[in-house]
Amino acid sequence: MAFLFALFLTGLANAAALFLVASGLSLIFGVTRIVNFAHGSFYMLGAFIGVTLMELLPGAVGFWGAILLTGLAVGLIGALVEIVVLRRIYRAPELFQLVATFGVILVIQDLALMIWGAEDRLGPRAPGLRGVWRIFGEPVPKFDIVLIAITPVILLALWYLITRTRLGILVRAATQDREMVGALGVNQAWLFTGVFALGSALAGWGGALQLPKGGANLLMDFNIIGAVFVVVVIGGMGSLPGAFIAAVLISVLNAFGVAFLPESTLVLMFVVMAAVLILRPYGLLGREETAGEHGQVGAPETPIRPYGPRGVALTVALLVLLAALPAFAEPFLLTLVVDITVFALFAASLHFILGTGGMVSFGHAAFFGGGAYAAALLVYHSETPMELAFLCAPLAAGVLALGIGWFCIRLSGVYFAMLTLAFSQLVWSLAFQWRSVTRGDDGLINIWPADWLNAPMPYYYLTLALGVGGILTLRHIIHAPFGYALRAGRDSPRQAEAMGINVGRVQLVAFALAGAMAGLAGGLFVFSKGSVFPTELEITKSFDALIVVFLGGVKTLAGGVVGASFMTSVEHWLTRLEYWRLVLGLVIIAVVILMPEGIVGTLKRLAGRLRPSTEEAPR
């Protein structure tokens, strides 16, 4: 019993940092409606800045002073990010800000690398709290007890701030109706900056507070963001007590998991999240999100039309060029085009549910990686012929998507996104921790195509045929009655239902189809590389696809394809540089700020401006 109680205390102590970071994310989302992916980066900055300050400032006063200063410093950095980047894009299409925050992640990663180097830093021990106290005979670190005591104090302080101060009242009012708060004379811009700074400061404090238990390294940002999203979603977006309960729940569960089922730790929290969302779709203490509640009326969608003769001609010309490419191109160019095609198909499949279906999935990598793993596992374990294994990639991914989609389509908006993220993390942690089957992060290797395809040129044509075929199929479906039904469900689910469309089923079929197409891309991928690693299932992979779709332009059909070509080419050239993340991050941020309609949308608008023809340019 004593051991179990000690475990429980460890869990409670771990909850402190998690709660701090999660409450910051929740606060920022509540007011600005931005899902801040860069929140983990502020946590990481908190850890690094904390270490540096603790080295500079001596003694106990220095230690706690360093923690305090760290939060303030990270808060300032957050304010800077808000003013320089986010403030310019609040009017951009919904969720477009995601892409900008992803750019911020990349920039901060490389800046941290420049300033602090690649080596992990060990956190200093808290002065005066180095030893352990015995509780029921079990040793419990003194610092843990202090953390357990601090966390409720922070919760109370935040609660007071939100419920009892003018700032808190304005924050809650803005959470409900930003425009009205502005019409009452409150400068939202500064309210947003203030909230963003506060949220970032909380993340910074979280990073600094966990130092004596952990340290600082460059992977912290992505490592915590998954857990933080889980906590915020389990607790209910925007609910501080919810975040607190969820942080404790997850941390305690994790402490027990580490002790008894070390292989399950990663899976565990996502299973809990999925279970909570299925029982309580808006989290433990969250409230239902209703569309239009926040006084935002989106710009009317410009209807998408099939290409005119010029578009068709351009597409055909491009395809002819691609078909003729092996005749004169060097092999490396063929490989690049294969990479682009695979990524373009993956992005087009996400674009299909995101743009046409209005379902923003944060976990689309589950199907790409899922397809790749399905094929690779068949080849690796049972030496299945390549052709058969390859066919299983889209099939397995489609079935997986059908299963995951069945749970997810009950939700919408951010909760849908988070649940898809949770499921994809579940799939990832399976691949990562089920070593006996998947070989973990050693990956599955020697997965080559059949002999007749095992050369650059035949594989190039296979990829081109299936990739282009897949993309054209998706396009065709968008312009078919099924596509109309999907768009109707996106724009007005109730009216669509009233017209006799089974919106849930249409969305589920679309989700499964998108999953199958992503799996097809995954299958093409695995046999072109000869191997697959859990990285293909990671959050970053899902984000890559999201970025590409948003960069290309959500509201244009070519968006995914153009975005994928742009990204793959840019990455191909940039990764030769030492600080390529910095450059890529800045490029992404620049595109987001300068081209809020995405690359294709902006090109279209410019073209429309050049020649005001019969077709009116989309505004």
Place this chain on the structure above:
Amino acid sequence: MLEVASIHSFYGKAHILDALSFSVARGEVVALLGRNGAGKSTTMKSVMQLVRPRAGSVIFEGRELVGLPAYRVAKAGLGYVPEDRRVFSDLTVLENLEVGRQPKRDGAPHWTVAQLFELFPNLAERRHNRGKHLSGGEQQMLTIARTLMGNPALLLLDEPSEGIAPVIVEQMARSIAMLKSEGLTVLLSEQNLHFARAVADRAVILEAGQKKFDGSFETLESRPEIRDAYLSV
């Protein structure tokens, strides 16, 4: 005090206000009348800059408002009461009032919570209730009180009598008369001609975003063809 000159406003591609001009003098209560979709609410929003006019100007006490963010318009002395009320449903009555609070302003009546509770006694009893638990009439009073907390010099009231019980409508009319006697200038939009005549000094009639009539209620009285053409009675 307020000079709206030839504004054009759009929703997307839909042309809502078409070269609309009118003015409101200090101390006046002006009623914007017209059918559903005539452009009354859009006029209110265009003055407030919640909808940005693409052409024309809105001058308030010598200051151009077009292009300003809404909060600057509010700070300049305009108080906006939206037609759909938009109370902060999770905030209590007192908290709703706090959101609207702005510093004292020269040349405009100054309001305290106590005075507003005198003006709207129902709200006083419900000060700790959340916005979502109020009746429609109480919500309407709360939005007006919330806006008055900003000590506006000009009040924009979008359909104050819409969707509330007749007995409350009477109370609302008395409240508006009281606001006028305090020296507040009011621009209100209405479909209810009787209500408008009871509270306003002058009528401006809109149809399809254009001004069709601008004058006293006596003049309007004498020209029934205008009432029949542009107002649904």
